Amino acid sequence: MTGKNLSRRRFLANAAAASVGLSLTGLSGSLYGRPEEKPVRLGFVGVGNRGTGLLRHIMAFKGVEIPALCDINEAHLARAQKIVEETLGKRPEGYCSGPEGYRKLCERDDLDAVATATPWELHTPVMLAAMENGKYGATEVPAAITLEQCWQLVETSEKTGMPCMMLENVCYYRQVMTILNMIQQGIFGELLHCEAGYQHDVRYLRGVEGKIGHGGELLWRGRHAITRNGNLYPTHPIGPVAWWLGINRGDRFSYLVSMSTKSRGMNHLIAKMFGEDHPNARIKYALGDINTTLIRTENGVTVTLYHDTQSPRPYDLIFRVQGTEGIFSGTLDKFYFEDRSPEPHTWEDSGHYHQQYEHPLWKKLGKTAQNYGHSGGDYLEWHQFLHAVRNKLQTPIDVYDSATWSVISPLSEMSVAEKSKAVDFPDFTRGKWRVTRPVEIFGV
Numbered sequence: 025m026t027g028k029n030l031s032r033r034r035f036l037a038n039a040a041a042a043s044v045g046l047s048l049t050g051l052s053g054s055l056y057g058r059p060e061e062k063p064v065r066l067g068f069v070g071v072g073n074r075g076t077g078l079l080r081h082i083m084a085f086k087g088v089e090i091p092a093l094c095d096i097n098e099a100h101l102a103r104a105q106k107i108v109e110e111t112l113g114k115r116p117e118g119y120c121s122g123p124e125g126y127r128k129l130c131e132r133d134d135l136d137a138v139a140t141a142t143p144w145e146l147h148t149p150v151m152l153a154a155m156e157n158g159k160y161g162a163t164e165v166p167a168a169i170t171l172e173q174c175w176q177l178v179e180t181s182e183k184t185g186m187p188c189m190m191l192e193n194v195c196y197y198r199q200v201m202t203i204l205n206m207i208q209q210g211i212f213g214e215l216l217h218c219e220a221g222y223q224h225d226v227r228y229l230r231g232v233e234g235k236i237g238h239g240g241e242l243l244w245r246g247r248h249a250i251t252r253n254g255n256l257y258p259t260h261p262i263g264p265v266a267w268w269l270g271i272n273r274g275d276r277f278s279y280l281v282s283m284s285t286k287s288r289g290m291n292h293l294i295a296k297m298f299g300e301d302h303p304n305a306r307i308k309y310a311l312g313d314i315n316t317t318l319i320r321t322e323n324g325v326t327v328t329l330y331h332d333t334q335s336p337r338p339y340d341l342i343f344r345v346q347g348t349e350g351i352f353s354g355t356l357d358k359f360y361f362e363d364r365s366p367e368p369h370t371w372e373d374s375g376h377y378h379q380q381y382e383h384p385l386w387k388k389l390g391k392t393a394q395n396y397g398h399s400g401g402d403y404l405e406w407h408q409f410l411h412a413v414r415n416k417l418q419t420p421i422d423v424y425d426s427a428t429w430s431v432i433s434p435l436s437e438m439s440v441a442e443k444s445k446a447v448d449f450p451d452f453t454r455g456k457w458r459v460t461r462p463v464e465i466f467g468v
């Protein structure tokens with residue numbers, strides 16, 4: 025590493041710690057010797073579909089040990105224990121003692137970090153238990169589903185000095201990081217507007233598709249759709265947008281307004297598949313099929329955010345980025361720049377931009393990352409998290425990001441419930457957002 029790189033890293037690490045007010049006292053220095061030899065000992069809570077997939081990815085990294093796993097479902101736990109044993113040669117201890125079994129796992133003294141891929145409502149409780157027991161936390165998305173949970177995460181991280189990273193894999197997509205690189209190099213000029221959305225027909229994940237063995241029965245996601253109306257899954261689209269806009273790094277989300285359509289999709293599909301008399305075809309679902317949220321930042325940028333999850337449609341995160349010099353459309357995968365594009369007012373194919381501005385992290389690790397889930401995003405998020413744990417650093421997506429991106433759910437629900445009234449974002453950083461600093465990317 026060059027002296028310049030070293031001092032830049034030190035600066036960023038210090039800036040990250042100082043500017044967010046998180047004390048990392050006691051976290052510096054090496055516990056295990058040379059960096060490449062440091063093991064990371066991870067406990068994992070919730071080994072269903074996502075958790076099992078992630079375990080396989082995590083074990084691809086050298087030095088990862090998994091001494092303990094927890095799930096309330098014995099079959100899921102046993103399956104995961106077997107996978108770890110077959111891969112790493114040692115069977116992790118299993119915790120299956122009821123809904124709060126994760127507490128015992130978090131109390132172990134042979135773990136550096138605890139990760140969770142449980143249903144949404146458990147992410148915060150598991151993270152609190154992890155941090156309170158001196159462990160790094162890594163949570164699947166969203167990190168929290170209520171305003172109170174968001175504050176609990178922030179306050180517990182500050183009190184314990186332990187970082188908590190929401191595993192927002194979309195931030196590490198190749199396209200997202202290319203755009204980040206272009207923005208940092210000023211190619212878009214001054215940013216004005218972004219549009220993004222979780223546009224994904226997930227009715228089958230809510231349990232309405234016969235082929236996954238649930239005869240119209242609702243899974244945990246489906247139960248959220250009965251009582252909640254707003255943007256229930258904001259972090260995939262807003263994580264990248266927040267990085268691009270420097271949210272908590274010089275700007276902040278100021279307020280939002282939110283509006284939902286009527287709810288038809290769940291009833292419609294269940295009736296089509298299981299008959300109109302199926303009890304779940306007759307439920308009154310709260311969740312509007314398409315929710316639209318508008319956010320304004322302190323610096324005058326606007327964001328349109330969609331949550332479009334229960335009508336037939338192809339997957340599309342949109343990712344429109346617009347500045348004083350030009351625009352990108354993720355849906356089209358095309359750019360237009362006033363002073364660069366060959367034809368005025370005409371979209372340009374993206375290929376050469378993606379090559380020219382590919383993010384250094386992708387240049388370095390892209391080939392390997394692409395062999396893993398979510399177009400490489402899963403590999404890179406774990407690469408970054410494990411680096412932070414190994415080196416006792418703040419995580420690149422920190423607890424303030426995790427809370428700020430997740431809080432859109434409860435705030436949008438409040439706005440929808442009150443005729444789209446404007447709702448202010450809390451300032452989880454308590455003023456530290458004013459300090460401009462780049463997004464932290466390790467290893468470049």
Ligand SMILES: NC(=O)c1ccc[n+]([C@@H]2O[C@H](COP(=O)([O-])OP(=O)(O)OC[C@H]3O[C@@H](n4cnc5c(N)ncnc54)[C@H](O)[C@@H]3O)[C@@H](O)[C@H]2O)c1
Pocket residue numbers: 069070071072073074075094095096097100122123124125126141142143144146164165166191192193398
């Ligand atoms: N980032 C991504 O791309 C991505 C993709 C899929 C899912 N996810 C997230 O991953 C999480 C899990 O989703 P999934 O599809 O794997 O769900 P799932 O239902 O398949 O798995 C959840 C697991 O948690 C276990 N569990 C429930 N309560 C528990 C408790 N009290 N203690 C321990 N274990 C408990 C369940 O038994 C199950 O094994 C969700 O938060 C989801 O949003 C993220």
